[in-house]
Amino acid sequence: MANVKKNIDITKPINLILRKIKPSYFYIILLLPLLALIIELMSGGLGVDPMRKIERELGNTGLNLLILTLALTPITKLTSFNLIRYKRVFGLISFFYITLHFLTWLLLDMQLRWDEIIISLTKKPFIVLGMVSLVLLVPLAITSNNYSIRKLNNYWKRVHFLIYPAAIIGGLHYMLMAKTIQFDAVKTLIVILLLITLKFFKLKKIKWL
Amino acid sequence: MDIKNDKIKEAFTPKHIYVNRRKILQLGMALSSLVALNKITPAQADESLERKINTFEEITNYNNFYEFGIDKTDPAKYAHKLTTSPWQVEIAGLVENPGKYDLNELLDGINTVDRTYRLRCVEGWSMLIPWNGIQLNHLLEKVGIKKEAKYVAFETLLRPEEMHMQKTQVMYWPYREGLRLDEAMHPLTILATGLYNQPLPKQNGAPFRLVVPWKYGFKSIKSIVKISLTEDQPISSWSMQNPREYGFYSNVNPNVHHPRWSQASERYIGGEGEGYLGNLFTRRYDTKLFNGYDEVAYLYEGMDLSKYY
Numbered sequence: 265m266a267n268v269k270k271n272i273d274i275t276k277p278i279n280l281i282l283r284k285i286k287p288s289y290f291y292i293i294l295l296l297p298l299l300a301l302i303i304e305l306m307s308g309g310l311g312v313d314p315m316r317k318i319e320r321e322l323g324n325t326g327l328n329l330l331i332l333t334l335a336l337t338p339i340t341k342l343t344s345f346n347l348i349r350y351k352r353v354f355g356l357i358s359f360f361y362i363t364l365h366f367l368t369w370l371l372l373d374m375q376l377r378w379d380e381i382i383i384s385l386t387k388k389p390f391i392v393l394g395m396v397s398l399v400l401l402v403p404l405a406i407t408s409n410n411y412s413i414r415k416l417n418n419y420w421k422r423v424h425f426l427i428y429p430a431a432i433i434g435g436l437h438y439m440l441m442a443k444t445i446q447f448d449a450v451k452t453l454i455v456i457l458l459l460i461t462l463k464f465f466k467l468k469k470i471k472w473l
Numbered sequence: 474m475d476i477k478n479d480k481i482k483e484a485f486t487p488k489h490i491y492v493n494r495r496k497i498l499q500l501g502m503a504l505s506s507l508v509a510l511n512k513i514t515p516a517q518a519d520e521s522l523e524r525k526i527n528t529f530e531e532i533t534n535y536n537n538f539y540e541f542g543i544d545k546t547d548p549a550k551y552a553h554k555l556t557t558s559p560w561q562v563e564i565a566g567l568v569e570n571p572g573k574y575d576l577n578e579l580l581d582g583i584n585t586v587d588r589t590y591r592l593r594c595v596e597g598w599s600m601l602i603p604w605n606g607i608q609l610n611h612l613l614e615k616v617g618i619k620k621e622a623k624y625v626a627f628e629t630l631l632r633p634e635e636m637h638m639q640k641t642q643v644m645y646w647p648y649r650e651g652l653r654l655d656e657a658m659h660p661l662t663i664l665a666t667g668l669y670n671q672p673l674p675k676q677n678g679a680p681f682r683l684v685v686p687w688k689y690g691f692k693s694i695k696s697i698v699k700i701s702l703t704e705d706q707p708i709s710s711w712s713m714q715n716p717r718e719y720g721f722y723s724n725v726n727p728n729v730h731h732p733r734w735s736q737a738s739e740r741y742i743g744g745e746g747e748g749y750l751g752n753l754f755t756r757r758y759d760t761k762l763f764n765g766y767d768e769v770a771y772l773y774e775g776m777d778l779s780k781y782y
């Protein structure tokens with residue numbers, strides 16, 4: 265245990281800094297992309313069809329935050345930086361963006377045309393996938409609080425395993441949305457699959473840190 | 474034929490709109506300032522559908538032209554690289570006068586037309602666009618149609634140095650489209666050389682492009698370099714890409730479902746309010762069979778449109 269390299273171990277100072285950065289700060293920080301989007305909208309930067317830009321940007325931010333949420337555990341294992349405690353806020357804000365994404369679709373895109381909404385949700389593969397992903401995320405969001413952790417006990421971990429299928433299906437939703445292959449979607453899916461693969465390895469702290 | 478022609482013109486280019494816009498445009502020209510032209514917001518209504526004509530800015534900043542990028546704003550960014558003059562067009566196949574023509578020579582002597590058409594994209598959005606151009610049938614008559622001809626095939630320019638996406642495999646290049654001869658000869662089918670009485674902007678398919686208003690937008694091929702008359706049904710790029718989603722006919726049809734987009738309705742780009750912020754609240758309209766251009770229905774009499782989609 266006596267670490268000879270103690271003098272160059274940056275884990276401790278970083279964790280000291282991290283301790284000062286409360287998870288609650290991220291409830292503000294992670295809303296900055298939304299603020300940026302609103303500012304861009306007001307300044308005309310979203311172009312001729314702002315609705316579509318907003319819809320996509322919200323989906324994108326939501327999925328990226330979901331991926332970051334997934335990444336926090338392996339990064340923590342590899343570095344010993346204590347990032348686990350940020351998982352909840354990342355996950356919840358991700359869900360917030362995805363919910364806004366869905367509401368944009370419902371209200372501004374489909375404009376509450378229910379017959380078409382039902383057809384889309386049942387017959388259009390990329391929308392079906394989006395819905396499945398969203399539905400999988402709902403119980404995660406609802407149980408992301410201390411009360412649920414206590415109440416659900418071991419069951420809580422099983423519920424929160426849903427983040428993996430939700431992320432994969434969200435990535436597939438992205439990939440199938442357009443007429444041609446989406447390179448960004450492929451990259452996103454690869455990252456998701458990589459992070460999931462990491463789950464099956466026992467990760468150790470990288471020595472040089 | 475000509476009586477029908479005039480009727481069509483009247484029905485789809487409400488005269489008062491044209492008269493008004495002409496006046497405004499002339500004024501704009503007189504000021505000879507592009508800025509002034511850009512600022513024209515035609516608030517005149519397309520009475521049949523209560524839509525206003527899209528602004529020049531909207532029409533030129535929201536394009537599907539994959540040769541310049543997949544995003545709708547890419548063509549406006551990159552199409553300036555395209556050299557459109559000189560422009561040669563090859564007329565080939567079952568025609569009396571095949572050969573390579575300079576575009577001006579090819580269009581010389583053909584009556585120009587102004588048409589304000591609805592454009593319905595397969596992705597579920599639409600616009601209302603004031604085109605200038607010629608009727609395709611006039612051009613085909615000029616080059617002479619041989620009796621055996623049954624279809625018309627079109628090809629877009631292949632020039633990867635100027636159209637950078639042609640260096641990638643997102644589609645099979647060059648972009649190809651086709652029509653049945655009777656569709657091509659229909660007076661509604663035009664070759665556009667301009668919009669808003671300006672030369673066609675590059676992102677909209679300069680120097681000339683097809684416009685078939687009753688079909689999904691991708692049929693209206695841009696920056697054409699080859700037109701051939703054929704006996705067999707030509708291939709079209711999107712059908713090659715995905716035959717189940719994009720058929721040869723691709724007539725606008727709310728009853729033929731598409732796996733990605735709802736075809737029952739369309740979002741009209743060009744919102745309720747003014748400017749970009751106004752465009753946030755776009756409106757959905759019910760999509761009509763043949764995009765509302767019922768006069769083409771006879772072309773498909775007896776055909777099962779859900780089979781020949």
Ligand code: HEM
Binds near residue numbers: 395
């Ligand atoms: C019922 C639920 C959902 C619906 C109806 C929906 C709908 C849509 C629509 C209409 C688009 C835009 C397609 C286009 O541009 O034509 C889109 C894109 C997207 N959605 Fe969703 N979505 C849903 C759920 C989700 C979920 C759960 C996620 C993430 C996990 C997600 C992530 C994305 C992403 C990343 C994009 C692409 C953004 C881009 O182009 O950069 N969506 N979605």
